[in-house]
Structure formats: C-alpha cells, structure tokens
Amino acid sequence: MKKHLRSLSLFTALSLLSTGCSSLQSTNESNTEKAPTHKETVSQENYTWTTDHVHIGTRWQPFGGFPKYNAEDAKRPIIAQNSSYAQFWINWNAAEPHEKNTDYKNHLSGYLQTIEQAVDACVANGLKVEFVHWHTPAWASVNGEAGSQSSKPGLYKEFVTRLATHFKGRVHAYQLSHEANLEHMINEGDMNYLMNEIFIEGSKAIRTVYGDEPVLISTSGCSPCEPCNPLKGLKGRGGEAVNDYYDQIIANDELMSLVDALNLNVTDHSDGYGRMDGKYLESTWGNFDLVRKKLDAAGYTNKQILSSESWVVWDDGDNAFDVNGDGLKNEVDAYEKTLTILGKCLERGLNTANLPWSDNSSGWSMGLTKRRDYSGRVKQLDPSLVVAANDGGSDVITKKIILAGHEDKFKIMDAKNNVFTIDNYINPADPNHLHYYIWKWYSQLSSGNDEVIRHAMANEHKNHITLLGPAFTGNERYRISTYNRTKKSFTVLIYASAATGKIWTDLTIPATIQTGIHSNNGSHEIDFRGEGFADGAKFMATITTKDISKKDGSDVDKKIINTAAQEVKDGKLKVRIPVLNKFTHVEFKLSE
Numbered sequence: 001m002k003k004h005l006r007s008l009s010l011f012t013a014l015s016l017l018s019t020g021c022s023s024l025q026s027t028n029e030s031n032t033e034k035a036p037t038h039k040e041t042v043s044q045e046n047y048t049w050t051t052d053h054v055h056i057g058t059r060w061q062p063f064g065g066f067p068k069y070n071a072e073d074a075k076r077p078i079i080a081q082n083s084s085y086a087q088f089w090i091n092w093n094a095a096e097p098h099e100k101n102t103d104y105k106n107h108l109s110g111y112l113q114t115i116e117q118a119v120d121a122c123v124a125n126g127l128k129v130e131f132v133h134w135h136t137p138a139w140a141s142v143n144g145e146a147g148s149q150s151s152k153p154g155l156y157k158e159f160v161t162r163l164a165t166h167f168k169g170r171v172h173a174y175q176l177s178h179e180a181n182l183e184h185m186i187n188e189g190d191m192n193y194l195m196n197e198i199f200i201e202g203s204k205a206i207r208t209v210y211g212d213e214p215v216l217i218s219t220s221g222c223s224p225c226e227p228c229n230p231l232k233g234l235k236g237r238g239g240e241a242v243n244d245y246y247d248q249i250i251a252n253d254e255l256m257s258l259v260d261a262l263n264l265n266v267t268d269h270s271d272g273y274g275r276m277d278g279k280y281l282e283s284t285w286g287n288f289d290l291v292r293k294k295l296d297a298a299g300y301t302n303k304q305i306l307s308s309e310s311w312v313v314w315d316d317g318d319n320a321f322d323v324n325g326d327g328l329k330n331e332v333d334a335y336e337k338t339l340t341i342l343g344k345c346l347e348r349g350l351n352t353a354n355l356p357w358s359d360n361s362s363g364w365s366m367g368l369t370k371r372r373d374y375s376g377r378v379k380q381l382d383p384s385l386v387v388a389a390n391d392g393g394s395d396v397i398t399k400k401i402i403l404a405g406h407e408d409k410f411k412i413m414d415a416k417n418n419v420f421t422i423d424n425y426i427n428p429a430d431p432n433h434l435h436y437y438i439w440k441w442y443s444q445l446s447s448g449n450d451e452v453i454r455h456a457m458a459n460e461h462k463n464h465i466t467l468l469g470p471a472f473t474g475n476e477r478y479r480i481s482t483y484n485r486t487k488k489s490f491t492v493l494i495y496a497s498a499a500t501g502k503i504w505t506d507l508t509i510p511a512t513i514q515t516g517i518h519s520n521n522g523s524h525e526i527d528f529r530g531e532g533f534a535d536g537a538k539f540m541a542t543i544t545t546k547d548i549s550k551k552d553g554s555d556v557d558k559k560i561i562n563t564a565a566q567e568v569k570d571g572k573l574k575v576r577i578p579v580l581n582k583f584t585h586v587e588f589k590l591s592e
Contacts, residue, residue, distance in 0.1 A: 038512050038534035041485050047451045048214040049128050049172045051261050051304035052519045054452050054482050056443040057085035058357040062118040066407040072374045074121035084446035085128040087354050093135040093146045104166050119170050126449025129171045134178035142188050150189030157201040164209040173216035176202045181222035181245040183229040191233030203258035221265040221308025224281045239280030246291055250298050263308035268337040285344035302523035306352045311366040312337050314433050317418030331426040331434035332550050338435040342442050343478035347458050349518050355439055361402045363417030368436040371397040381412055390429040398422035427552050437553030450486035453528050454519035456509045463514040469505030471580035474498030489589040501557050501581035508574045538565045538591040541575045545584040565591040
C-alpha cells in the first residue's frame with residue numbers, strides 16, 4: 001500500500017537559438033500545470049541544510065597529536081575553498097574509550113579534542129559538517145570487546161545524546177551507522193537491533209537534543225560485498241542482502257518518519273567497479289537506482305539518497321582496478337573512475353558527494369591530496385621521503401608511512417598493506433593526486449561555503465537541461481545544474497567525452513526553480529520553488545570550456561566566453577556555447 005508523502009521534520013529555515021527544435025519545445029510546454037511564479041531569493045549565511053541542497057565535499061579524518069598539521073590541512077584549498085561540507089567518521093570506541101570519557105567537561109578524550117579542532121575549522125570556513133558513527137567501546141559492548149560490536153541496550157542512545165549536545169550548532173547532519181548491512185560491522189547484532197536501537201532510538205535522541213534547531217539525519221551506507229557475511233536478519237548475501245536491507249528499512253514506518261534520507265556508498269570497489277554479484281547491483285549508480293525505485297514505489301519521493309562513505313583508490317594496490325584497459329592501475333584510472341562515478345550519481349540526483357581529503361596510513365590509498373611535511377621533521381629524519389612541492393609550500397611526502405607520536409617528536413614507522421611510494425605518483429611534486437582535479441571540477445556545483453540547491457535535471461519533464469547541437473557527443477555524457485542562493489546565479493556542468501572544443505551546442509534551462517520529482521517538490525517546510533530570474537530580466541552567461549590533462553590535471557585548451565546580455569523569455573535561460581570541449585562550466589547571472 002502506497003504511503004502518502006511525508007514532510008521532512010524539523011526543517012524550519014533552509015528559444016533555442018538553432019532551428020528544428022520546436023517539436024521538443026512544444027512537447028515540454030504541453031503540460032497544463034502552472035509553473036511556480038518568480039519570487040525573490042533570500043539566502044542566509046547560516047542556512048538550514050535540507051536534502052534539496054547540493055554539497056560536494058571531503059571526508060576529513062584529522063591526525064591525533066598533530067594540531068598544527070591539522071590547522072595547516074584546514075588551509076588547503078580542498079577544505080578552505082573547494083568543499084561545501086566535511087564528513088567526519090566518529091569512532092565511538094576512540095571517542096569514549098573509557099567510561100570516564102563520557103564526562104566531556106572534565107575528561108574529553110584526545111580523539112574528540114582532535115575532531116573538535118577540525119570541526120571548528122570547518123565552521124569558521126562556513127562549511128557544513130556531518131558525523132558518521134561506527135564502532136563501540138569495550139565497556140559499552142554486549143560482549144566486552146571493543147570495535148565492530150553491538151552495544152548494550154540504551155547505551156548508543158546515551159552516546160549520541162552526549163555527542164549531539166556537545167556539537168549542537170556546529171554539526172548539521174548525522175549518519176547513524178556505517179556499512180550496517182555487514183555482520184562484521186555489528187557483531188552480535190541483527191536487523192532488529194539496527195533499526196530499533198541505532199536508527200530509531202538514535203534519531204529520537206538527536207532530535208530531542210536539537211529541538212527546534214534543524215538537523216539532518218540519515219541511516220547508513222551499505223556494501224554489497226559478495227564475500228562478506230550479511231547482518232543477521234537479511235536474506236542472501238552481497239547485492240541480494242542489500243536489496244533486502246533497503247526493503248526492511250523502507251517498510252519500517254516509524255524509522256522512515258524519523259530520518260530525512262537513506263544512504264549510499266559512492267565507491268570504486270565492491271559497489272562501483274569490481275566485485276558484486278550483478279543480479280541486483282552492477283555499479284554504484286545501479287545501487288542508487290535500486291534505492292530510488294524502492295523509495296518512489298513506497299511513496300517516499302520526498303526522501304533523498306545521500307552519500308555515506310566514498311572513495312576512489314588511486315594506486316596499484318590489491319583493491320584498485322584497471323578501468324581503461326591499458327594494463328596499468330594508476331592515477332589515470334582514478335581520474336576516470338572519479339569522472340564516471342560522480343557524474344552518473346550526481347546526474348541521477350545524488351545531492352551530496354565526498355572523497356577522502358588526504359593520504360594516510362590506511363591500507364587503502366584513496367586521498368585526493370598527498371600528505372605534506374608541514375614542520376619539516378620528516379625531511380630532517382629521512383630526506384629521501386620528501387620532494388619539493390610545485391606550489392612552493394611544504395614538501396610532499398612520497399611514501400605511505402606512519403608518523404608515530406606527537407607532531408614535534410614523532411618517529412617514522414613503516415606502514416603495512418599496499419604501501420605506495422613515489423613511483424606510484426604520476427606527478428611527485430604536485431600536492432594533489434590526479435583525480436583531485438576531477439573532484440574539483442564537480443565541486444563547482446556547490447561553490448564552497450555558498451548556499452546552493454539542486455536545479456534542473458537531465459530528462460525531468462518541464463525541469464529539463466536541454467542540450468541540442470553537434471558538440472554534445474560521446475559515449476559518456478553528463479549535465480548537472482544547481483542554483484546558488486548566495487550569489488543568485490545558476491550553474492550548469494556539462495561533460496561530453498567526444499567533444500573537441502571546435503563546434504557548438506545550445507543550452508536551455510528553466511529560469512526559476514521548478515517543481516521536481518525528488519528535489520524541490522513542495523514536500524519540505526522550506527520551499528525554493530520560483531526563485532531565480534523573472535521574465536524580462538536581463539542575464540548573461542560565462543562559459544568556461546576545457547579539457548583536463550590526464551598527465552598533470554592542468555587545463556587544456558581552456559576558453560572563457562562571456563555572452564552579451566539578453567532577456568529572460570518564457571521562463572527559460574538559453575545560450576549558445578560556440579565551442580564545446582569535454583569539461584564545460586556555464587554560469588548564468590543577472591546583468592548589471
């Protein structure tokens with residue numbers, strides 16, 4: 001039985017120029033539903049994060065005992081300029097290793113002190129912050145062991161209450177678990193424990209703490225890992241178990257009334273390129289489609305799917321994949337994987353996406369950027385482990401290592417598992433990995449600390465991103481649009497794998513926020529529909545079209561084109577892109 005649309009709780013304040021196109025235009029305009037009338041945009045600096053907002057950001061795990069290093073990381077462009085939000089994994093076992101650490105006033109753990117420093121840096125930069133919870137301390141687990149264990153009744157609720165109370169006003173979103181469909185993530189737990197103790201009681205606890213202050217709550221990403229044992233209470237394994245996981249979540253009325261969104265792993269591994277059964281899931285974007293169809297069938301068109309853990313492996317490790325068939329596993333593969341995974345998911349309607357900010361000592365190599373020797377101590381201890389950076393800043397560390405101890409007196413230890421070296425770097429002196437430049441291109445959708453919401457969608461009736469002309473061609477093509485409420489401008493990103501930068505295409509989008517199927521559909525307390533440019537207003541477009549080098553991430557054949565001012569007509573913004581290259585950014589803004 002279909003459920004009626006639910007409103008998200010606690011959200012109180014967030015002419016085509018060529019010929020031969022008239023049939024498409026008349027088809028789009030045949031619907032008699034009245035479009036939203038234009039209304040003025042009012043954006044606040046401390047805006048409410050809703051599921052209509054678009055965020056491209058980073059997963060930041062600051063280093064314990066390295067406050068100066070973390071402060072320098074916060075200044076890097078990836079966090080200070082390009083990200084609109086930061087996701088932090090909160091390990092309960094590290095946050096409260098002993099019962100005394102539940103007293104945040106007198107015994108705040110060093111781990112939470114490190115997290116707090118990073119959160120405050122993000123808030124100072126105007127970023128939104130999200131916490132993802134996982135693991136359990138020994139004193140709180142049912143079997144007395146620390147790590148991926150289920151907790152004693154009521155203790156998880158008490159933990160999230162403490163955490164939310166401490167970070168209220170600085171943390172804007174919470175994911176309640178991590179890959180919770182896998183047995184080894186919640187040993188001695190089952191689906192009833194997950195849904196009741198973690199999702200339902202955890203949601204209630206956070207909402208009680210936040211009261212009238214808005215907060216966004218979601219569930220957990222999940223991995224269709226075929227070799228992994230599923231959580232007890234799930235049917236089958238791998239993709240089949242994921243299918244059942246979402247069925248059970250969506251069928252739980254109380255749970256769905258408490259959360260604002262479900263979650264999706266956005267990765268290149270078991271649910272991206274690689275190991276999955278193919279029957280239920282063939283890719284990350286196939287996972288998105290599976291969940292979206294289930295939500296729609298149950299009447300939850302207002303519930304979004306948000307990114308949970310995300311990564312792209314860039315080296316030649318065991319869990320890397322040669323996706324371009326050149327016989328190598330390297331940073332070029334990471335470039336192509338990032339382009340495809342983010343493009344396919346964002347175009348489908350994923351409104352948040354993040355990738356890890358930097359390399360660390362993890363067994364997987366997935367940082368967007370490389371570690372830097374901010375204090376010079378690595379060079380002092382072993383000069384062979386650094387090279388001069390091409391931006392003139394601190395040296396780049398050239399190997400996966402462990403810096404054991406405090407930042408002023410650490411020792412260098414060898415890392416284990418898939419240890420990369422300078423030979424794995426495509427450009428050793430570049431502080432960033434190659435796929436950073438693809439992530440950075442997509443990050444233009446959310447514009448740093450500006451307030452940005454989803455706009456038109458590819459192939460969504462009366463809310464369409466129309467591209468007509470010979471240049472928009474190739475086997476891989478994406479078109480994604482957002483509206484910047486801070487700057488009162490529209491952004492469109494266009495990727496066309498066979499574009500040459502020599503011929504034209506025409507772009508048309510709605511001039512105001514329209515009623516969408518999943519975003520801006522009128523089901524939320526904050527209604528953005530009608531915002532944008534009124535008929536008769538004068539606008540201009542700035543078109544930046546280029547290729548991005550697979551050798552060093554630099555711009556290739558970049559052209560910037562400013563169009564003449566023209567008038568909004570029939571609720572449309574229309575512009576000819578005279579030359580379209582593979583990567584194109586179009587910004588529409590009102591002319592002076």
